[in-house]
Amino acid sequence: QKEVEQNSGPLSVPEGAIASLNCTYSDRGSQSFFWYRQYSGKSPELIMFIYSNGDKEDGRFTAQLNKASQYVSLLIRDSQPSDSATYLCAVKSGGSNYKLTFGKGTLLTVNP
Amino acid sequence: DAGITQSPRHKVTETGTPVTLRCHQTENHRYMYWYRQDPGHGLRLIHYSYGVKDTDKGEVSDGYSVSRSKTEDFLLTLESATSSQTSVYFCAIRGDRGQDTEAFFGQGTRLTVV
Secondary structure (H helix, E strand, O other), rough: OOOEEEEOOOOOEEEOOOOEEEEEOOOOOOOEEEEEEEOOOOOOOOOOOEEEOEEEOOOOOEEEEEEEOOOEEEEEEEOOOHHHHEEEEEOOOOOOOOOOEEEOOOOEEOOO | OOOOEEEEEEEEEOOOEEEEEEEEEEOOOOOOEEEEEEEOOOEEEEEEEEEEOEEEOOOOOOEEEEEEOOOOOOEEOOOOHHHOOOOOEEEEEEEEOOOOOOOOOOOOOOEEEE
């Protein structure tokens, strides 16, 4: 069973702080990694993807990937109350069928 | 917004009855997925499709079947609904542009089995 693990939280940070969300995966053949944000009662929406080792920055968001450690993270700088949501890590397995496996998600609360 | 529509959006059904959920896309994407989302379990893959009439099982496929006779439609059927299948069901679509191709989600279907 290929697994994607996330801390369920809740993770609570003050407004303006850095929020750090973590994800580990078991399939060494995994190729691509996605971070989705899901507001309560809504559908998941993509924040970032990463497939090369290292950091990838997009505005206040930075994704970090370490394939040797099978670890991917999402940093949110200058956290805002509007960032309060559940963050889902998704992993695309190797092969040609593009199967996506999600973690259980981490609930983030940003306190004003 | 990606052209993906789920129907119905809400449904209440009785135990033992068959139920079919529909996912319709206008993006001509190759890959389509059915997930269920439950508290404490996150999104779990039920079935997915990688082309017309090409489908495969996910991690929680028992009690579910799927069909994809056209690129645009992916149907999820509960042959005999049980209370454990009460959940929010999400359909997702994904193109074939490369390894960074994201999945887009439908609005979700809230199914209650009583």
